[in-house]
Amino acid sequence: IRFSDLTPISGMEQNSFLFQQAARIGLSHTDLLEYIINQTLLRYGKPSLDRRAQSKHMKKPIYVLMGGDTSERQVSLLSGTNVWLKLLQTSQYQPTAFLLDQQETVWQLPYDFALHHTVEEMSEHCQKASELVQVIDPMVSEIRNRLELPPLSKRNFPLPLNMEDFLQQAQEHKAFVFLGLHGGFGEDGTLQKCLEERHIPFNGSKSIASQLCMDKHETAKKVLSLHSPSILAMPQIAFRLSDSAASLREIATAQFDTDQLLVKPQKDGCSTGVVRLHSEKELAAYLDLCSKGQTQAPAQLFAHHGNPVEMPGKEQTYFLLEPFIETDRVYALQTELHYEKISGWCEMTIGVLEKKGSYRAFNPSLTLALNHILSVEEKFQGGTGINITPPPESILPADMRKRVQENACKVAKVLGIEGYGRLDLFVECATGKVRVIEANTLPALTPSTVLYHQALAETPAIEPQQLLIHLIESP
Structure with a gap:
């Protein structure tokens, strides 16, 4: 073996190779981090952590569905994995990860098969699970023994289902289906309709609003029905x-x-x-x-x-x-923010929560794009975009920010958004007037999503886990 690089501090993103490899020998994210900390404490002669015993009461089953075959499937994977991992840390829920692959098979995923980087990679590993385990298992016992860990008691395999079987299983287990899908039939009302017919609870808007918001032309018509001079639709x-x-x-x-x-x-x-x-x-x-x-x-x-x-x-x-709407130029140069007024309009995004017909808009976020149009990566992938939440008052004054929030609530209400949603807007900063670009009924919930930024900017702050609990409890 020739070592090309030795990294004493590994990357720790949710699906990093460190966590993938640890999962193969039966260690969850928490198990691995606890092991690392305890070894460090041992080195310094300190007492080890004493993890609290797991609660024995019945937990509500949550089926987290992610993947799909749309162009947003990799973002969906990040969203679903992130939701699943966060819900694992709660005391009231028992989440299970499910992958919808490009052949429309739904895979029930064991922990060690849920941490890959792409839908294609995850699907391939599920299909070849038996072969992979045959290669890995002989090494697992030796590795766990060297780490002074007890032997693995059981090895779980991915379970293939069709969509009908998945829905039936969710119904029988009285599970809440957490939709981490983006685009396609997972967001356009089709899957929502199936869940409604079976009385299976799920996050986000119902089928009618989901179908409406997926259609940008129909969304614009609905926005125009407000007949508001401060809420505009895109000319189309x-x-x-x-x-x-x-x-x-x-x-x-x-x-x-x-x-x-x-x-x-x-x-x-x-x-x-x-x-x-x-x-x-x-x-x-x-x-x-x-x-x-x-x-x-x-x-x-x-x-x-x-x-x-x-x-x-x-x-x-x-x-x-x-x-094409020419917006003001906002960019970051090293640690300084630069603003050049061009048209007086800026592109922003804003999250909205709904519960029992009452709407609440977060502070909007100003996202800096490298090019003329925000890429999917800039919106949802950590380290690729800059979000400013809320926008500086020198760009969007506080009274205008409040007006934007009020306008966002009116838009969400007329569209029939339920639970939560995200609106992409052009904002005229001097007046608070908004022009609606699109409405998202299943906005991304990746680790770096702007929805978490906005929730944390609230007073009091809403932690990511709290936000997810709201999405489950609000229907």
């Missing part, structure tokens, strides 16, 4: 994939009075397939990629996108053209 042109790029661009530039356009799928989540267009040629290239079901647009195919763009993958029929 809905079109089909088969429509002519030349005529579409001509109509859009005339209607919006600008040649700076944005194209996006009418029914897809988050930043998927959102592209700023420079020309008719770029719109034609975009439509060609979509017609072929491409999952990614190459870097620099579009003038305003230097990096690859995540595309819907599955063929979409309906799309939207919108005017």
Whole structure:
């Protein structure tokens, strides 16, 4: 063996290789951290930790479902794993992790199979579980013996189910289904309808609101029904994939009075397939990629996108053209925040909680994008984006921030959002006027999600675990 690198302090993200390898020998995150701390205490002649005995009372079963086949499936994996791990630390819940793979198999996951980085990797390990265990098991006993740990009592394997079996099992066990899915049938009301018909409780909005919010065109119509001068919808042109790029661009530039356009799928989540267009040629290239079901647009195919763009993958029929909104320039240079006023509008995101028809909006967050459009990674992956919660008063004064929160509650109410949601908005900072970009009924709950930032900025602060408990108890 040649050692290329020795790292005395390992990375400790929730699915880091350290935790993956520890899980293979039967150690949970808590077990491993306790072992490390106790070995350190032993080295210094200090008494070891005495972990409290686990509560013996019955815990409510929580089925955490993550993965899927959408372009947001890896974010879903981060969300679901994070929720599952946090709920494991509670006294009242017994969470079980389930993976929905790209072939629509639902895998009930043992601890050591729930920590991989991608849906594809996790699915492959589930399918090859017997082979993997045969290789690993002979080493496990020796490793545990060297660490002075007792032998493993039992080895659990991933259990494959179809969706109907999963729903039936949840119903029989009286489980709460925590949806960690993003986009597709997991967020568009389809799965919500199945759960409603079986009277299985779940997080987030019911099927009608979920279907409405997944459709950005219908969302805009609903927002316009408020007839509020301080709450605006995005101007839009809905079109089909088969429509002519030349005529579409001509109509859009005339209607919006600008040649700076944005194209996006009418029914897809988050930043998927959102592209700023420079020309008719770029719109034609975009439509060609979509017609072929491409999952990614190459870097620099579009003038305003230097990096690859995540595309819907599955063929979409309906799309939207919108005017590109030029926002103020906000960026961080080393440790200093810089602000250049351009239009007076800034892009922000805001979480909303609902309970029994009452709405509460968090402080909004100002997210700094590297490019013209926030990527999925910048929104949800740690270390890739900068969120400022709340925005500095020099950008959004306190009275205008309150007005934004009031407007967000009105939007959430008219859309019928239940439990929680996240609104992406353009905000006119001097007036508190908002223009709704989209509404998310199952916003990401990754370790670095802005929803946790906003909850922690409340007075009193809402801890991530408290927030998850609210999402379970609010239906």
